[in-house]
Amino acid sequence: MTPHTHTLAPLAPRRPAGVQPVPGQPELVLPARGPVRAGQDLITAQQARTVTEQQARHELIQHLGMPMAPDELMDEFADRLAEETGMLYGFVNVLLADQRFVGLHNPPPDSGHLILGRTMSLEHGWCPAVVRRKKALPLYDVYASPRFSGNYVVDAVGTRSYVGTPVIHPETGIVLCTACVTDPEPRTRSDARRILGAVKEAGRDILHTFSDTTR
Template sequence: MSYEPPRPVRGLLLTPEDREAPARTHRLRRLGLGERPEPALDAFAGRLAEHTGAPYAMVNFIDEERQFFAGLRTPGAGPVVLPDGTRPEVGRSMPRDHGFCPHVVVRRKALVLEDVCDYPRFAGNPVVDTYGIRSYLGAPLIDSTGMVLGTVCVADVEPRHWGKAGLETIKATAVELAVGLERLEGSAGA
């Protein structure tokens, strides 16, 4: 009889209840965020990917129904090829129960997953099978009202040791971007 490690139980993957979603959705609409790609946020995600060396970087706004990557950087050499030979395309939106950003938003603090397969709650997430994501680092975008608008995050298809430097980088990046988003609101007169 050989030992087989337990497989992730998909039932453990519960997207946390997000009681702030209606207010966040309203705030995002007021700010004009989360409806379309933003070239400045794409550039921001590109700089974050370069700084961390991660193939994926996102500025993600989360409303009641979905996640929207207003800033997105994907691998420059084309989509990742998974072990089964598929090449999944990363789009601008994703259901709320996919990925790890909804957890960051509800927790209101950074999340470091050096190898998502080490955590049964996260190993069964659809992004693991669909996109081959194996590591994640994300921090909440908290505005001056205390509202979590979404996240700034990076992901890789290989396990990664993000370390303290990675955690500090993602947290500082989130603060920097939140301040920039506040300036947008002030200049728009909203």
């Protein structure tokens, strides 16, 4: 008996109007239900939504003139984040196909602490969770949060505290980037609230910098 096979009819790609693909990302076919085919691979609907959001973020960042590579002004924001919060590391993080630290504050090279690079996988850290939830995430001690403690950076970088906030474009609701700080030492709850206030203020200033049409 000949096995019965099904041939899937091709579907037209469906993505938000005007959104251009992120370089290096496949064009997606988004059916109403079930898995999504990207090239020859099947990906989940959640993965499809993630890539579509990345495409929309990429287009909006280009429109606003925000950097997608290391930037002097964004480094100044990262320096400010670290200085005002007393945390060891500061970041302005754009999440596309990977995490790009367009703004980065490292400790001094002779401090004995790890010097971080400019990119990281979307599988690591807590900024991807901040983008998904579109809410700030203050982790005064990552070990106190079982949901977030099993993370690569806890062991690889030695991170014990993280405070991050999304920078959201108000007209579209798209998360442009995150502003965040990390440290190898845990913080108290009250200190985490103070740090979160400073991080949110920096996030507002980042948004204002790139949404001010008079600049």
